[in-house]
Amino acid sequence: xxxxxxxxxxxxxxxxxxxxxxxxxxxxxxxxxxxxxxxxxxxxxxxxxxxxxxxxxxxxxxxxxxxxxxxxxxxxxxxxxxxxxxxxxxxxxxxxxxxxxxxxxxxxxxxxxxxxxxxxxxxxxxxxxxxxxxxxxxxxxxxxxxxxxxxxxxxxxxxxxxxxxxxxxxxxxxxxxxxxxxxxxxxxxxxxxxxxxxxxxxxxxxxxxxxxxxxxxxxxxxxxxxxxxxxxxxxxxxxxxxxxxxxxxxxxxxxxxxxxxxxxxxxxxxxxxxxxxxxxxxxxxxxxxxxxxxxxxxxxxxxxxx
Amino acid sequence: xxxxxxxxxxxxxxxxxxxxxxxxxxxxxxxxxxxxxxxxxxxxxxxxxxxxxxxxxxxxxxxxxxxxxxxxxxxxxxxxxxxxxxxxxxxxxxxxxxxxxxxxxxxxxxxxxxxxxxxxxxxxxxxxxxxxxxxxxxxxxxxxxxxxxxxxxxxxxxxxxxxxxxxxxxxxxxxxxxxxxxxxxxxxxxxxxxxxxxxxxxxxxxxxxxxxxxxxxxxxxxxxxxxxxxxxxxxxxxxxxxxxxxxxxxxxxx
Ligand SMILES: Nc1ncnc2c1ncn2[C@@H]1O[C@H](COP(=O)(O)OP(=O)(O)O)[C@@H](O)[C@H]1O
Ligand SMILES: [Mg+2]
Numbered sequence: 290x291x292x293x294x295x296x297x298x299x300x301x302x303x304x305x306x307x308x309x310x311x312x313x314x315x316x317x318x319x320x321x322x323x324x325x326x327x328x329x330x331x332x333x334x335x336x337x338x339x340x341x342x343x344x345x346x347x348x349x350x351x352x353x354x355x356x357x358x359x360x361x362x363x364x365x366x367x368x369x370x371x372x373x374x375x376x377x378x379x380x381x382x383x384x385x386x387x388x389x390x391x392x393x394x395x396x397x398x399x400x401x402x403x404x405x406x407x408x409x410x411x412x413x414x415x416x417x418x419x420x421x422x423x424x425x426x427x428x429x430x431x432x433x434x435x436x437x438x439x440x441x442x443x444x445x446x447x448x449x450x451x452x453x454x455x456x457x458x459x460x461x462x463x464x465x466x467x468x469x470x471x472x473x474x475x476x477x478x479x480x481x482x483x484x485x486x487x488x489x490x491x492x493x494x495x496x497x498x499x500x501x502x503x504x505x506x507x508x509x510x511x512x513x514x515x516x517x518x519x520x521x522x523x524x525x526x527x528x529x530x531x532x533x534x535x536x537x538x539x540x541x542x543x544x545x546x547x548x549x550x551x552x553x554x555x556x557x558x559x560x561x562x563x564x565x566x567x568x569x570x571x572x573x574x575x576x577x578x579x580x581x582x583x584x585x586x587x588x589x590x591x592x593x594x595x
Numbered sequence: 596x597x598x599x600x601x602x603x604x605x606x607x608x609x610x611x612x613x614x615x616x617x618x619x620x621x622x623x624x625x626x627x628x629x630x631x632x633x634x635x636x637x638x639x640x641x642x643x644x645x646x647x648x649x650x651x652x653x654x655x656x657x658x659x660x661x662x663x664x665x666x667x668x669x670x671x672x673x674x675x676x677x678x679x680x681x682x683x684x685x686x687x688x689x690x691x692x693x694x695x696x697x698x699x700x701x702x703x704x705x706x707x708x709x710x711x712x713x714x715x716x717x718x719x720x721x722x723x724x725x726x727x728x729x730x731x732x733x734x735x736x737x738x739x740x741x742x743x744x745x746x747x748x749x750x751x752x753x754x755x756x757x758x759x760x761x762x763x764x765x766x767x768x769x770x771x772x773x774x775x776x777x778x779x780x781x782x783x784x785x786x787x788x789x790x791x792x793x794x795x796x797x798x799x800x801x802x803x804x805x806x807x808x809x810x811x812x813x814x815x816x817x818x819x820x821x822x823x824x825x826x827x828x829x830x831x832x833x834x835x836x837x838x839x840x841x842x843x844x845x846x847x848x849x
Contacts, residue, residue: 343689343848363596363692371690377683381612387687393604394691437687 292355294319294445294476295340300349302335302500309335310500312349317478317493319444322471324491324508325480326582328590331497333480334374337449341371354444367395370443372435374450374480378422384433385409385418388440395441408436412466428459435466446470447478452486464490484582488512494582498590513553515585520549520558523574532568535561602697605688609705613671621713624667628659628717632724635781645783646814656721657735657811658780660714661742661804668710668743669771672702672750673763680754680847689848695841699751699834706747707740714739734819735810741830742803746771748833755837755846774800784816799829 293316302310310332317323327333338344340351342358342365351358356365379387388405409418412432417425422433431451438446448467452460467490471477481487487494487508494511496504504511524545531539531547538549538556549561558577565572613620636652645654679685688698729735753766778800784792795801796817806822809815815822841847 341690343686345844345848363598363694366690366692369690373683373686375683375686377686379679379684379687380682381615390604390608391687391691393608394598394601394688394693396598396600396692398600 291319292352293317294321294354295478296352297336297340298349298351300336300339300351301347302332302339302344303347308500310339310346310497313497313500313502314349315495315502315505317445317476319476320471320474322467322477322490322492323479324487324494325478325497326482326484326487326494326586327480327497329482330499332500333497334449336497337371337447337478337480340447341369342366367441368444370438370441370446372438372446372448372451374453376427376430376434378425378430378433380421380423383419383421384414384425384429384436387422387433388436391437392440397441401440404442405436405440408439411469412436413462428455431455431459435463439470443475445476445478449480450482451479452481452483460486484586488582496586496589503589511585512582515580515588516553517550517580518553519578519580520551520561521574521576521578522547522549522572525571525573530568531570532564535564535568598692598694598697601691601693602701605693605698605701606704609671609675609702610708612675613705613709620667620671620709621716624663624713625716625720628663629720631659632656632721636724646812649812649814653725653812654783654808655781656718656725657808658804660717660721661739661807662775662778662780663717664710664714664739664807665742665746665800665803666771666775667713668706669746669750669753669767671706671709672747673754673757673767674750675705676702676751676754677757677760677763680757685847695838699748699838699841702751703744703747703834706750707743710743710746711736711739729811730813731810733810735807737823738803738807738810738826741826742800742807745799745803745826745830745833748830748837752833752837752840755840758846774798775804777801778804779816780804799826802826802829 295317297313297315300310300313301308313332313336325333325336335344339346340353340358342362345359353365354368356368358365382390385405388408389402392401392405409415412435414429414432414436417429422430425433435448435451438448451463451467455463464486467477467479479487479491491508493507494504495502519540524547527545535549538551538561539547540550541548551558551561632652632655635655639651644650676685679688693701749771753763757763757766777795778798779795784795784801787795802817802822802825805815805817806819806826809819809822
């Protein structure tokens with residue numbers, strides 16, 4: 290049995306009377322792309338901070354690559370690269386200087402400078418590498434933050450809402466880059482509140498809500514938890530009589546617009562079209578909609594995430 | 596196992612940081628000393644002889660230099676660590692595999708370097724006013740190092756506990772500054788009434804300045820060995836307190 294990349298064992302964290310996390314328990318397989326979702330204040334950052342040793346748990350423990358983050362903190366921190374949620378930087382230095390300093394903190398010398406140059410290149414920071422951090426845009430600072438988490442080539446890379454508040458273009462770049470990292474064999478833990486992002490990138494997803502773990506499964510099985518899809522029809526004639534079998538599937542009528550709810554396994558669109566044809570109901574437009582994590586998320590947390 | 600390179604990197608980052616703003620961190624304190632010297636020495640030098648054969652200016656120089664050394668050691672750590680806390684960039688250090696002892700040593704050494712650099716620059720200015728005739732450089736350096744160490748450590752403590760700049764300023768203005776001024780930098784405590792002499796003897800900064808002055812002049816208010824022991828004991832006390840605070844994670848890792 291191989292040890293997981295991250296093992297979260299019965300973690301609880303209280304801030305005074307606030308239970309930021311209660312009995313959270315899951316593990317992340319080596320080499321996987323894992324998503325941690327949850328509405329604001331669910332406790333995602335708190336969990337990451339405990340993992341990184343920035344905060345101490347009230348109870349339970351976390352292992353990173355088999356190293357307890359409290360007892361074997363040096364090994365655990367060496368195995369972990371964290372991109373914090375808050376955009377932090379040191380106004381005294383340039384991006385290259387920050388990266389070299391960070392590399393030094395991890396005990397690495399000038400032998401690591403080529404890797405730093407490569408990171409600057411891959412994150413498109415080459416031209417700005419020697420400018421003072423204060424002169425960089427928010428998006429650039431975010432890239433430096435990511436490079437900083439990678440200076441020591443950690444096996445596990447944690448990104449805490451890396452795409453929150455960044456423009457569409459940078460989001461695309463970051464998606465691409467995290468995919469590459471995953472391809473290189475890194476284990477990735479991504480927190481996000483963009484569900485389409487988790488759906489597109491993550492193989493497995495855990496959902497936190499009010500400090501409790503309410504889901505932990507593969508993205509596929511999570512999506513199949515909600516077995517319905519929708520078929521929107523625009524009828525040519527509002528008075529046309531729908532066959533009874535189809536009328537039962539309808540979840541809304543708005544004039545000539547009808548929405549049918551289909552069960553993914555039981556109902557076939559082909560059968561429905563045949564039935565409509567047989568009943569001589571003609572329509573001018575047709576559109577299908579497959580619900581994503583959004584619906585599942587709402588049904589699990591009872592919250593709209595926008 | 597010890598992360599020597601990590602510790603050294605943090606230390607050099609701290610030194611690099613204050614050198615980048617050397618006008619503020621080195622030049623300004625030296626100008627302050629110069630002003631003190633001009634004012635006090637020119638007004639008082641004719642009138643006072645503190646020890647036999649030691650005029651006021653000669654007495655004043657080591658006091659002023661040491662006062663500046665320790666104030667700058669304090670300022671270095673308190674402002675640097677607190678600024679990191681405010682900016683949030685303290686996470687970079689906290690995420691790295693650096694032990695509390697390594698962090699402590701790195702910051703304390705940087706504070707000592709800042710203190711000693713200010714001290715040397717101040718001394719070079721003072722050469723215009725007095726003939727430099729150092730009695731024992733090793734004693735002088737011992738007190739400069741350990742004094743900066745103590746104040747650097749106090750700087751860390753205040754930065755860890757502070758929630759806003761006001762807290763740092765309060766510690767500096769209501770603790771460090773009065774203790775420095777009332778430590779016999781400007782006068783021999785022998786010239787004070789008996790009660791105030793006793794009060795002065797409770798001030799750990801008095802022993803730093805007195806011992807430093809001994810290294811400079813070969814005369815002091817108090818036996819230099821006693822000062823050395825007291826200052827060392829105080830260094831151990833303050834360092835332990837700082838390390839325990841770091842270990843507990845108070846306001847850094849909570
Ligand atoms: N340092 C702290 N002191 C007190 N409460 C905190 C602290 N950090 C986080 N919290 C609280 O813990 C809960 C979880 O926060 P957080 O982990 O930041 O959530 P998320 O990252 O999922 O948005 C929130 O209710 C937040 O207000
Ligand atoms: Mg968060």
